[in-house]
Amino acid sequence: MTASSAVAESCPAFLDHEQRKLHSSDTVNLCDLAEGKPLLVVNTASRCGYTGQFEGLEALHKRYSGEGLVVVGFASDDFKQEADSEEEAANVCFKNFGVTFTMIAPGAVTGAEANPVFQEINRQSAPPRWNFTKYVIDAEGTVVESFPSRVTPDDPELIETVEKALESGAAGVRAE
Numbered sequence: 001m002t003a004s005s006a007v008a009e010s011c012p013a014f015l016d017h018e019q020r021k022l023h024s025s026d027t028v029n030l031c032d033l034a035e036g037k038p039l040l041v042v043n044t045a046s047r048c049g050y051t052g053q054f055e056g057l058e059a060l061h062k063r064y065s066g067e068g069l070v071v072v073g074f075a076s077d078d079f080k081q082e083a084d085s086e087e088e089a090a091n092v093c094f095k096n097f098g099v100t101f102t103m104i105a106p107g108a109v110t111g112a113e114a115n116p117v118f119q120e121i122n123r124q125s126a127p128p129r130w131n132f133t134k135y136v137i138d139a140e141g142t143v144v145e146s147f148p149s150r151v152t153p154d155d156p157e158l159i160e161t162v163e164k165a166l167e168s169g170a171a172g173v174r175a176e
Contacts, residue, residue, distance in 0.1 A: 045132075
């Protein structure tokens, strides 16, 4: 078995979907992106009181991507806080905050219309109650912990959870 087929076989089905990137015709499959690595998944909005957290999420991405963390933002207007256009949302992320982690085009994160990734996150955990809810997902696709909007990306508990997920992923052991 090749390494890539092993990854494909081990990738959780809910991650195995083509997701369109924010303000782009390009798509990404999170199985290809994560390759068995832990994820930090965040529902985002560009006109929210928590929008400044993009800066902290980018810092987490830069700090831990070399160790295997994959940060993915899912733009959403579920809470009526997203920009009027994808172009404006992209400007907020990429120009205003210098985001380099993967951002997914706007879509639902709650209810029956939720993106397939959030359908599973919501099944395993609780649906986001507001923008910038953060979910740490281990390399096997299990939601290890969720953090509400008010928990900032530099919060020690969030960082500890990320580090444990990275350690577990490196050891090949499922984080509990």
